[in-house]
Amino acid sequence: KGLAAKDQFTTMWNEISNYFKDYDEHLVFEGMNEVRWNSTAGQAYTAEDYNILNTFNSAFVDTVRATGGNNADRLLLLPGADTDMTSTCSSSYVVPDDDMVAVSIHYYIPQQWCIATKGTSWGYADTWGTDAEIQKVYNDFNNMKSYFVDKGIPVIIGEYGVLTSDSKDKEDIALYLKTVASA
Numbered sequence: 001k002g003l004a005a006k007d008q009f010t011t012m013w014n015e016i017s018n019y020f021k022d023y024d025e026h027l028v029f030e031g032m033n034e035v036r037w038n039s040t041a042g043q044a045y046t047a048e049d050y051n052i053l054n055t056f057n058s059a060f061v062d063t064v065r066a067t068g069g070n071n072a073d074r075l076l077l078l079p080g081a082d083t084d085m086t087s088t089c090s091s092s093y094v095v096p097d098d099d100m101v102a103v104s105i106h107y108y109i110p111q112q113w114c115i116a117t118k119g120t121s122w123g124y125a126d127t128w129g130t131d132a133e134i135q136k137v138y139n140d141f142n143n144m145k146s147y148f149v150d151k152g153i154p155v156i157i158g159e160y161g162v163l164t165s166d167s168k169d170k171e172d173i174a175l176y177l178k179t180v181a182s183a
Helices: 004-021 049-066 131-147 170-182
Strands: 076-084 101-107 155-160
Touching: 004 155, 049 076, 076 155, 131 170, 155 170
Parallel strands: 076 101, 101 155
Antiparallel strands: none
């Protein structure tokens, strides 16, 4: 668990990278997905979580680059802190110094609207779209832009959406999806 898995992690990425090193630029690697170690979903990312993530992201870049071939300048995706926008836009999150990396973020904010189902203990919303809610999306994306894009670090929003399995307002779902895509 945690840093104890670093050798296994680098061995795995060394094998994957060597296998695919001759593939062209259409292949992109992402080191991990939605990772956390000491905190659980819904809790703040801890200092130790950031340390482990930063260590693994750096090891990922170094390992892939060392295999040569097209991996020397292949685009690499680095997961944000639990790929959460708020946790990733933090001075505790460190992007390795490399010209061909991008940060991977998922956007499910607010969670009570996007991923909660009726009866969820931490809250549920079946509507979305007030002026304040729309402005929050733009504020979040502007913050992300300041943290990364303005510094020359691309960001990929790899996931966003709203669960549609219960009675959430369909027009509000469409508005949310359009708002996130346009932001």
